[in-house]
Amino acid sequence: MNVTAYMSSLPAIPGIVFSTVGAIIILIVAIFLGKGLTIYLQRSLKDKIDKGHLDIILKAGYYGLITLVIVAFIFPLIGIDRSGLLVTGGVLGIVIGFASQSIVGNLISGFFLVVERPIKIGDQINIDSNTGFVEDINIFSTIIRTYDGLYMRIPNQTVFTSNITNYVANVTRRFEYVVGIRYSDDADKAIRVIRGIIDNEPFALESPSPSIFVDTLGDNSVNIVVRIWAPITEWFEMKTRLLWVIKKTLEEHGIEIPFPQRTVWFSGEGQTGKLSGKEDNYLPEAENDGLPALQEGTR
Amino acid sequence: MFDKYTPPFTINYKGHEISVEKEQGNLIYRRTCEYETIEKILLEADGDFLINPIEPVNLPKPITSFLLIDFERPVMISPGSKQKIYLTFPVEMGIFITGKKGEHELIDILTLNRSKYTLYGDPNRGMICRYWKSEIFTSYPNLDTRYEGDIELDIINDTNHWMEVKKSVFNAFGMKIYYGTDRTSMRAFMRIINRHLAETGFMTYTTTPELRRSMEVYTARKIMLSSIKGIMEHGI
Numbered sequence: 001m002n003v004t005a006y007m008s009s010l011p012a013i014p015g016i017v018f019s020t021v022g023a024i025i026i027l028i029v030a031i032f033l034g035k036g037l038t039i040y041l042q043r044s045l046k047d048k049i050d051k052g053h054l055d056i057i058l059k060a061g062y063y064g065l066i067t068l069v070i071v072a073f074i075f076p077l078i079g080i081d082r083s084g085l086l087v088t089g090g091v092l093g094i095v096i097g098f099a100s101q102s103i104v105g106n107l108i109s110g111f112f113l114v115v116e117r118p119i120k121i122g123d124q125i126n127i128d129s130n131t132g133f134v135e136d137i138n139i140f141s142t143i144i145r146t147y148d149g150l151y152m153r154i155p156n157q158t159v160f161t162s163n164i165t166n167y168v169a170n171v172t173r174r175f176e177y178v179v180g181i182r183y184s185d186d187a188d189k190a191i192r193v194i195r196g197i198i199d200n201e202p203f204a205l206e207s208p209s210p211s212i213f214v215d216t217l218g219d220n221s222v223n224i225v226v227r228i229w230a231p232i233t234e235w236f237e238m239k240t241r242l243l244w245v246i247k248k249t250l251e252e253h254g255i256e257i258p259f260p261q262r263t264v265w266f267s268g269e270g271q272t273g274k275l276s277g278k279e280d281n282y283l284p285e286a287e288n289d290g291l292p293a294l295q296e297g298t299r
Numbered sequence: 300m301f302d303k304y305t306p307p308f309t310i311n312y313k314g315h316e317i318s319v320e321k322e323q324g325n326l327i328y329r330r331t332c333e334y335e336t337i338e339k340i341l342l343e344a345d346g347d348f349l350i351n352p353i354e355p356v357n358l359p360k361p362i363t364s365f366l367l368i369d370f371e372r373p374v375m376i377s378p379g380s381k382q383k384i385y386l387t388f389p390v391e392m393g394i395f396i397t398g399k400k401g402e403h404e405l406i407d408i409l410t411l412n413r414s415k416y417t418l419y420g421d422p423n424r425g426m427i428c429r430y431w432k433s434e435i436f437t438s439y440p441n442l443d444t445r446y447e448g449d450i451e452l453d454i455i456n457d458t459n460h461w462m463e464v465k466k467s468v469f470n471a472f473g474m475k476i477y478y479g480t481d482r483t484s485m486r487a488f489m490r491i492i493n494r495h496l497a498e499t500g501f502m503t504y505t506t507t508p509e510l511r512r513s514m515e516v517y518t519a520r521k522i523m524l525s526s527i528k529g530i531m532e533h534g535i
Binding site: 171202203 | 423426
């Protein structure tokens, strides 16, 4: 018996068997590909995403790939007409698309936040005028604990499209005081006193060096600007403490912070008088009323 | 000053009074000075107290493990050469309680120096370092060990150019401090790779046999997390 005769003697295999076997093989291949994709994503993202979110992404990737393979390859093989599915899917897609626009937007924003990493858990940030500590970065939202201790959930789309200020991204930051002294005080001496205070402050950094200078000649005071660099972990404590130390030390050196004052000119009968710091120029009414004596250097 | 003490004892040291008293099976540790008083109760403690120099990056609180030594005068070093200089470093004293089995725990730190910190590098990628300005010596300097110790520094110029060195950054995780009655010392190296990059580290032995090795605070347990080398990548 030759081969042709042998083959023709075999019972005919129906097409459905071929289709079924083919579909099973494709499905197995898809499962292997899905596993491969899962391993690849796991290795790529394990340092960037926490385990809970990584599991969700891995499952979405795995089942998404298998679904795609079924629709693209297995349906035509077993004779399911995809055109109907396409129409249905298209309509459904539009409906779902509109319904889940913000969800998908948040999801994609969350992904880019994870990749770009402008903020990390524990950072102190300002997003859209919301300030606080980053408690968690989820797939759809970012959780903030405000400085008042409030729980705040911000959608990732808002986070991604807003201006983000990360207060602790750099290792140092600068803060500033404006110290006003009287016109009669020696600004050079005041600067020396302030510099001495800063030199004795361990966390007022040596470099970048602090800058202290007369900035403006104000209405009531000579304004000295004090700029200090500090480690990011220490600046707030130092800023809240140092200004009072400066004030007290300046006063110990005879330099005072003036209060707002105004010199008043009176127009008299044929003469103009001026109030000054000298006692003989005081109006008797002012003395009798116990008004504070005018300070030197404010005329 | 740097020695082992058995309670009860009292030490007066440049305005600081350190005392340990026994009280109903407990130990009361007390340190008083002009600006602060520290008191700790060590419950059912039984052991000696060890005072020795520690890595000088702890006060007023530990925010970095790096020490930057700023040279009073720059040092020039010829291509391919190795030169030895001596620097000073600030002394911080660690007060440890040591148990019968040799276990030890740091309970207090004090210094007679003014602490100051600085930024090495830029505000974005740089690092905070304890700051110390040091004169440069070409031979061992006689120092007041209550305030300063010496670093015997080998500068190795691996480049083909003369190099000017103005500062050195050391990592406390690698520091090995040795001390004696009149000397507190470290041996270190600084390998210059190029104008902007250098590596620093410490020798784990001393050439002076009478010196003893200090108990360290930045111990080997933490090496897994941090390198023991100092990498100067923001200029020398």
